[in-house]
Amino acid sequence: MLRKSRAKPRDWYDIVYVVLRNDRQIDGAEAVLTAFGPVPQARTPLLDLRANFDDHACQGTTAYVEQVTLDDPDLDPTEAGADAMLAVRAFCSTLRDDA
Numbered sequence: 001m002l003r004k005s006r007a008k009p010r011d012w013y014d015i016v017y018v019v020l021r022n023d024r025q026i027d028g029a030e031a032v033l034t035a036f037g038p039v040p041q042a043r044t045p046l047l048d049l050r051a052n053f054d055d056h057a058c059q060g061t062t063a064y065v066e067q068v069t070l071d072d073p074d075l076d077p078t079e080a081g082a083d084a085m086l087a088v089r090a091f092c093s094t095l096r097d098d099a
């Protein structure tokens with residue numbers, strides 16, 4: 001059964017949180033590749049993920065910034081957004097060169 005993505009604001013935050021703070025010695029994308037190898041069918045979800053963090057106005061970036069600054073009001077929103085965008089870009093690029 002194919003599960004449809006919820007794409008709720010908290011989901012965007014959770015994705016970035018895990019990518020930024022995974023507890024492995026290798027980054028999240030490398031962990032995925034180590035565990036599963038290349039996953040060709042992930043192309044569309046990776047492109048979707050990347051598109052939702054393309055800039056500061058995208059829903060993924062804004063959802064992450066809203067939650068992370070709610071959790072820690074001392075964080076700079078612009079810096080938090082940039083961290084999220086860079087983390088997602090690196091994650092997607094590692095899993096798929098053209099993502």
